[in-house]
Amino acid sequence: MESQKSGAHCILFKNPPFLDQTGAVAGPKEGAGPLGANFDVVYDNIKLGEKSFELAERRMMEEACYLALGKGMLKPEDMDFFLAGDLMNQITVSGFTALAMQVPFLGIYGACSSLAEGLGLAAILLSGGYGEKIMMATSSHNCSAERQFRYPTEYGFQKPGYAQWTTTGAGAAILISGGQGQGLRVTSFTVGEVVDFGVTDTYDLGSAMAPAAASVIDYHFTEMQREPAYYDLILTGDLGQVGMQLTLELLGRRGYDIKDRYNDCGAMLYYPHQKVEAGGSGCGCSAIVVLGHIKNLINTGQLNRVMVVATGALHSPTTSYQGENIPVIAHAVTLEK
Amino acid sequence: MESQKSGAHCILFKNPPFLDQTGAVAGPKEGAGPLGANFDVVYDNIKLGEKSFELAERRMMEEACYLALGKGMLKPEDMDFFLAGDLMNQITVSGFTALAMQVPFLGIYGACSSLAEGLGLAAILLSGGYGEKIMMATSSHNCSAERQFRYPTEYGFQKPGYAQWTTTGAGAAILISGGQGQGLRVTSFTVGEVVDFGVTDTYDLGSAMAPAAASVIDYHFTEMQREPAYYDLILTGDLGQVGMQLTLELLGRRGYDIKDRYNDCGAMLYYPHQKVEAGGSGCGCSAIVVLGHIKNLINTGQLNRVMVVATGALHSPTTSYQGENIPVIAHAVTLEK
Numbered sequence: 001m002e003s004q005k006s007g008a009h010c011i012l013f014k015n016p017p018f019l020d021q022t023g024a025v026a027g028p029k030e031g032a033g034p035l036g037a038n039f040d041v042v043y044d045n046i047k048l049g050e051k052s053f054e055l056a057e058r059r060m061m062e063e064a065c066y067l068a069l070g071k072g073m074l075k076p077e078d079m080d081f082f083l084a085g086d087l088m089n090q091i092t093v094s095g096f097t098a099l100a101m102q103v104p105f106l107g108i109y110g111a112c113s114s115l116a117e118g119l120g121l122a123a124i125l126l127s128g129g130y131g132e133k134i135m136m137a138t139s140s141h142n143c144s145a146e147r148q149f150r151y152p153t154e155y156g157f158q159k160p161g162y163a164q165w166t167t168t169g170a171g172a173a174i175l176i177s178g179g180q181g182q183g184l185r186v187t188s189f190t191v192g193e194v195v196d197f198g199v200t201d202t203y204d205l206g207s208a209m210a211p212a213a214a215s216v217i218d219y220h221f222t223e224m225q226r227e228p229a230y231y232d233l234i235l236t237g238d239l240g241q242v243g244m245q246l247t248l249e250l251l252g253r254r255g256y257d258i259k260d261r262y263n264d265c266g267a268m269l270y271y272p273h274q275k276v277e278a279g280g281s282g283c284g285c286s287a288i289v290v291l292g293h294i295k296n297l298i299n300t301g302q303l304n305r306v307m308v309v310a311t312g313a314l315h316s317p318t319t320s321y322q323g324e325n326i327p328v329i330a331h332a333v334t335l336e337k
Numbered sequence: 338m339e340s341q342k343s344g345a346h347c348i349l350f351k352n353p354p355f356l357d358q359t360g361a362v363a364g365p366k367e368g369a370g371p372l373g374a375n376f377d378v379v380y381d382n383i384k385l386g387e388k389s390f391e392l393a394e395r396r397m398m399e400e401a402c403y404l405a406l407g408k409g410m411l412k413p414e415d416m417d418f419f420l421a422g423d424l425m426n427q428i429t430v431s432g433f434t435a436l437a438m439q440v441p442f443l444g445i446y447g448a449c450s451s452l453a454e455g456l457g458l459a460a461i462l463l464s465g466g467y468g469e470k471i472m473m474a475t476s477s478h479n480c481s482a483e484r485q486f487r488y489p490t491e492y493g494f495q496k497p498g499y500a501q502w503t504t505t506g507a508g509a510a511i512l513i514s515g516g517q518g519q520g521l522r523v524t525s526f527t528v529g530e531v532v533d534f535g536v537t538d539t540y541d542l543g544s545a546m547a548p549a550a551a552s553v554i555d556y557h558f559t560e561m562q563r564e565p566a567y568y569d570l571i572l573t574g575d576l577g578q579v580g581m582q583l584t585l586e587l588l589g590r591r592g593y594d595i596k597d598r599y600n601d602c603g604a605m606l607y608y609p610h611q612k613v614e615a616g617g618s619g620c621g622c623s624a625i626v627v628l629g630h631i632k633n634l635i636n637t638g639q640l641n642r643v644m645v646v647a648t649g650a651l652h653s654p655t656t657s658y659q660g661e662n663i664p665v666i667a668h669a670v671t672l673e674k
Contacts (some may be wrong), residue, residue, distance in 0.1 A: 005466075125465075
């Protein structure tokens with residue numbers, strides 16, 4: 001049996017699967033941002049006409065799945081597995097979406113790193129011969145997340161300038177096992193460890209997560225023996241303005257200069273006047289930017305090789321109340337045409 | 338590329354990995370039960386001397402990991418991946434244990450089905466050539482779970498007779514990639530869908546989860562073209578007395594009679610006089626029974642082929658307060674010597 005690993009963290013797929021159809025559903029603020037035209041559906045109502053924010057989030061994830069399936073003229077029963085994760089306690093958005101899909105389901109949790117965990121695990125399954133078609137999805141909703149992790153948005157709590165705005169959005173992707181042919185593929189998956197650099201402020205997640213992003217980018221280049229120039233774009237998931245600067249600085253100390261090809265989903269998703277403080281965050285942020293916008297740029301030839309580094313903060317309100325630091329993680333997947 | 342799937346749900350591993358060393362840590366009630374002698378460490382204090390129940394649970398999972406590593410004379414850095422899940426919001430027990438281990442980490446969530454999800458995903462990674470040694474762990478703690486999902490135990494809320502007792506325990510396992518040689522292996526993984534049979538009572542999880550167990554057992558036998566007699570033991574994770582009876586009835590209607598070889602971890606773990614109502618539950622229940630007790634029975638030749646069907650209820654307090662039914666799932670792994 002030939003190893004599919006290139007080092008302690010990096011898997012280079014022998015049979016890289018296609019990243020085929022995707023669905024991206026966005027909330028009103030995300031639709032009004034600079035990437036709004038890239039999303040399949042934009043809602044002008046934060047509740048999507050549902051009774052609760054939680055039902056609204058579930059509707060977004062389900063709709064993202066049906067959009068991806070519909071574009072590929074596929075049915076849920078054509079899928080071998082459904083992998084999904086979200087920020088709600090007990091990942092209930094994913095669990096209830098899996099109930100709607102009726103596809104063998106594996107729940108994942110990596111906070112906002114879930115997009116990379118889902119894409120990477122789907123590619124692991126396909127490249128390993130465990131199926132032919134897999135759907136994955138992640139989501140977040142500003143109001144369901146804020147009231148669970150911080151305060152209900154109706155309370156009007158004012159956040160510091162380094163805080164981020166939890167994105168309202170859901171993305172789904174269908175991955176199809178390799179074979180020959182042209183197309184966008186998931187070519188590698190670099191799995192990070194959990195790190196803790198002593199940040200305790202749950203509004204300062206950009207600073208907390210930046211060291212995880214820098215580590216996993218370093219692991220990828222070192223283990224793959226690649227230079228940053230291999231990629232047209234290195235894209236972190238939701239570090240925002242604060243975490244971006246810190247990531248550049250941390251990578252600089254390790255001898256990498258990526259600033260001519262670096263961006264962050266959370267920084268791209270909103271205009272400055274939209275008052276999102278340091279940028280977007282949440283499982284839905286990287287999901288709609290990567291599966292809505294970046295995928296289009298690759299498919300139209302504007303980008304060829306992209307590294308997506310999704311970062312997640314693995315604390316809970318309970319661990320923070322109990323005085324713990326914020327443990328963080330990052331995983332990277334590479335998308336190549 | 339040869340498929341490793343035997344049907345829509347069942348993966349039969351081409352290179353089945355060994356289930357090598359395990360660690361099982363139990364709380365006082367679990368230690369005083371009929372299986373108490375099978376656990377590596379039994380604490381006589383529900384807080385394990387820690388400041389909080391959450392820290393106690395984390396200590397159990399970490400200790401289970403170090404026990405498994407120690408028995409194999411292995412270090413965390415010998416592991417290719419660490420897979421873990423638990424019942425705490427944001428699976429923080431797993432995340433903080435991963436911080437201690439410093440091994441590339443993939444977080445999973447399947448509620449009490451997490452044991453099977455973790456063993457199955459570890460086997461997927463190893464049989465697919467993605468590494469040589471993987472550690473997985475799951476845990477639950479009576480007091481941390483009860484106060485998160487229901488009421489703090491200090492409140493003294495009285496439960497109905499069909500309710501179950503959340504187990505205080507943690508199990509860890511090291512899986513090693515195949516090759517030749519004798520030994521206990523994870524030979525298949527049957528992945529279930531999410532189902533909902535209309536149960537809304539969050540004390541009646543045995544009834545809620547039984548249909549998921551029956552479905553996945555049926556999928557396994559149908560897709561593998563096997564009879565129940567192939568296994569010495571079919572073991573559900575934590576259905577308790579109520580869910581066990583329902584599972585036997587549901588399987589009977591599908592033409593399977595398994596009662597001469599059927600048991601349930603939640604029913605085995607406590608004596609009747611221990612007042613656990615219908616039996617044990619929680620991610621730690623199947624973890625310590627399977628990784629502490631059943632593994633010993635296989636290694637000593639008292640059992641040869643065991644199907645472990647771990648079931649999980651995928652609701653959250655929020656979805657229940659919002660009037661939703663309880664969605665459930667089950668996954669099966671088979672252990673063969």
